[in-house]
Each structure stands twice: as C-alpha cells, then as structure tokens.
Amino acid sequence: MDAKRKKELKEILMDMKALKLTEIKQNAEEKENADSYQHDAQDFADTATNAYDKDIHLELTEKNKKMLIDIEDALNKIEEGRFGKCERCARDISIERLKVLPFSKLCIKCQSGTEKK
Ligand SMILES: [Zn+2]
Numbered sequence: 001m002d003a004k005r006k007k008e009l010k011e012i013l014m015d016m017k018a019l020k021l022t023e024i025k026q027n028a029e030e031k032e033n034a035d036s037y038q039h040d041a042q043d044f045a046d047t048a049t050n051a052y053d054k055d056i057h058l059e060l061t062e063k064n065k066k067m068l069i070d071i072e073d074a075l076n077k078i079e080e081g082r083f084g085k086c087e088r089c090a091r092d093i094s095i096e097r098l099k100v101l102p103f104s105k106l107c108i109k110c111q112s113g114t115e116k117k
Contacts, residue, residue, distance in 0.1 A: 001084050005095065010078050012102050013071050020068045024061055031057040070103040086110055 034053050077083035084093050086107035093107045104111070 006078055006083070009083070009098060009102050010075065012099070013075050013078070016102070017068065017071045017075070020064050020071065024064045024068070027057050027061045027064070031061075067103070070105070073105075074103040 031054060034050050034057070074083060084095075084098055085091070086093055086109075087105045088110040089107060091107050091109075093104055097104055097108055
C-alpha cells in the first residue's frame with residue numbers, strides 16, 4: 001500500500017474515531033438525563049419507556065465502543081505497516097472495501113464465509 005493511500009485511510013479512520021467519541025459522549029449524556037427523569041417518574045408507563053430508552057443507549061454505547069476499539073486497532077496497524085491484510089487468509093483486503101470499512105479485519109471472501117455460518 002502506498003503512502004498516499006495510507007494517509008487517506010488514516011484520515012478516514014481519524015474522522016470515524018472522532019465521530020464515535022462524540023456519539024459515545026452524547027449517549028452518556030442522554031442516559032444521564034433519562035436517569036434523572038426516571039427518578040421523578042411516578043407513572044409505570046413512563047418508567048417502562050425510560051428503561052427501554054436506557055437499553056437502547058446502552059446498546060449503542062457498547063456498539064460504538066467496540067467499533068472504537070476496531071478503529072484504534074486499524075490505526076495501530078497502519079503505523080506498524082500491517083494494515084489491509086486479512087486476518088484469516090493474509091491476503092490483501094481490496095481498497096474498495098477498505099474505503100467503506102477501513103477497520104475491516106477480514107477480506108470480503110472470508111467475511112462472507114463468516115456470515116454464512
Ligand atoms: Zn481472507
């Protein structure tokens with residue numbers, strides 16, 4: 001992979017990282033608001049809705065955190081020069097795929113194999 005492409009992908013990853021960090025922060029704030037609201041809620045229906053909202057927030061935060069780890073991982077790989085290789089078959093992951101999903105760990109072949117199972 002040439003330096004220009006590497007830089008390009010690094011920028012995409014940095015943008016994604018910033019976005020995920022913002023989302024995690026927003027989610028945490030919304031969850032806090034929901035928590036304080038729930039404290040006052042007397043009505044059962046309100047409480048149930050809040051619990052449901054909290055679950056969604058928690059799920060989103062977990063997803064974002066996992067993605068953040070993948071993004072960090074990809075950034076490290078770029079630094080170490082082992083970025084863009086499939087973790088299963090060690091083939092190069094196509095640049096088209098990396099541009100859409102720069103933190104892909106598997107090539108399209110291995111990925112579709114995993115999803116089928
Ligand atoms: Zn592969």
